[in-house]
Amino acid sequence: MKNDIAVIILAAGKSTRMKSDLPKVLHSLCGRPMLGYVLDLVAALKPGKVVTVLGYRQELVRKVIPSGVKACIQKRLLGTADAVKSGLAALKGFKGTVLVLYGDNPLLKKGSLKKLLDYHIKNNVDATLLTAQLKKPAGYGRIIRDKCFNICGIVEEKDADEVQKDIKEINTGIMVFKKEILERNLGRIRANNLKKEYYLTDLIGILAKKGCLVDGVKLEDPREALGVNSRAELAKANSLMQQRINEKFMQEGVTIVDPSTTFINFDARIGRDTVIYPFTVIERGVKIGKRCSVGPFAHLREAVELKDEVTAGNFIEMVRAKIGAKTFVKHFSYIGDSSVGSCVNVGAGTVTANFDGLHKNNTVIQDRVNIGSDTIIVAPVKIGRRAVTGAGSVVIKNIPESTVVAGVPARVLRKR
Ligand code: UD1
Ligand code: CA
Numbered sequence: 436m437k438n439d440i441a442v443i444i445l446a447a448g449k450s451t452r453m454k455s456d457l458p459k460v461l462h463s464l465c466g467r468p469m470l471g472y473v474l475d476l477v478a479a480l481k482p483g484k485v486v487t488v489l490g491y492r493q494e495l496v497r498k499v500i501p502s503g504v505k506a507c508i509q510k511r512l513l514g515t516a517d518a519v520k521s522g523l524a525a526l527k528g529f530k531g532t533v534l535v536l537y538g539d540n541p542l543l544k545k546g547s548l549k550k551l552l553d554y555h556i557k558n559n560v561d562a563t564l565l566t567a568q569l570k571k572p573a574g575y576g577r578i579i580r581d582k583c584f585n586i587c588g589i590v591e592e593k594d595a596d597e598v599q600k601d602i603k604e605i606n607t608g609i610m611v612f613k614k615e616i617l618e619r620n621l622g623r624i625r626a627n628n629l630k631k632e633y634y635l636t637d638l639i640g641i642l643a644k645k646g647c648l649v650d651g652v653k654l655e656d657p658r659e660a661l662g663v664n665s666r667a668e669l670a671k672a673n674s675l676m677q678q679r680i681n682e683k684f685m686q687e688g689v690t691i692v693d694p695s696t697t698f699i700n701f702d703a704r705i706g707r708d709t710v711i712y713p714f715t716v717i718e719r720g721v722k723i724g725k726r727c728s729v730g731p732f733a734h735l736r737e738a739v740e741l742k743d744e745v746t747a748g749n750f751i752e753m754v755r756a757k758i759g760a761k762t763f764v765k766h767f768s769y770i771g772d773s774s775v776g777s778c779v780n781v782g783a784g785t786v787t788a789n790f791d792g793l794h795k796n797n798t799v800i801q802d803r804v805n806i807g808s809d810t811i812i813v814a815p816v817k818i819g820r821r822a823v824t825g826a827g828s829v830v831i832k833n834i835p836e837s838t839v840v841a842g843v844p845a846r847v848l849r850k851r
Pocket of ligand 2: 537664
């Protein structure tokens, strides 16, 4: 626990450029609001205090904030400097280092923040900025350095002249301050002429002019700097986050045949030696065992659990379904609200008709059942152990163990 470090996360902004009714920080990357990633990152740093600054539709944002993290309100959205001021009000009595993070900066990694904090503390700097070198810096504040290469200010894109626009070193928005320096000087910032907002970035020029020690640490991987302001940036951030998630699974021993067409939710769990074929979507809360085979073109939706050695093959959709070990669901099937045993074979084209127009109903298929191709199972229904359904059956009643049924509606033909 680093008691002398406090973190302020700015998350009050509207979604102006997103053109959305949802607050920007609640837009999802790989199934999770972007603010969630920032909160996790902060939790991993174990600072003494964490304050989030909320504003636009704060009642919605509050829901993703864990207990133990303070939420304070910025009454009017007057810019990032004003937001920091609101955050500071919740840090009365705290002495030490203040790290400012933006809620729309979800790709940042713990290592980079640690490096920034270590540098700031070790060198006794007054304000340290996390900067990045970008090939295309458009949209970001540019870092202004003097002849001796010392940082002397930040110019926002809107206020930058042509020469400044050419600067490739940008402000990621992440800054560390000595608290008393931040507190003492925040009030010196004047509203920006164009937008009538108080820019936190203006503080850097003010501090440099006063002779405070201002320094910068450059990100090794500039992709971590991505700030999400638009839907296009959201898509880019999503794809970078997906790359990270897929790489993590590969490191853990999962084969992903084509990571660029494999979409796995941040909280999915996948066992070793499972192979995921292309064009597969794996959503929230899905658990996949060892040595499974998934896809191509599989859609595993929320609360799906595959035990070991399951095949969920071509063009399969599953939702709220538990599938037992060594069960095959290999071609064109919809399995919803179902519990399927082990060593079951589900024939091509099988559909669980789980919705009666009003309710979702459950299907139970016990161990070693053999479902013939094109069987429709009208839930609620239970198919007993070792039962067999003929191709094209429509099952509307429970089927006893070890019986063979066929037809529309399915009738018992014989014992097995
Ligand atoms: C900001 C920086 C810019 C930097 C970029 C990095 C300023 C003035 N500019 O620009 O130099 O390159 O981030 O991504 O800081 N917020 C509030 N209250 C407000 C306004 C904003 O809480 O009144 C929050 C937003 O929710 C957001 C963050 O502050 O999480 C940044 O605001 P945003 O409007 O996205 O700033 P940028 O224009 O991206
Ligand atoms: Ca931003």
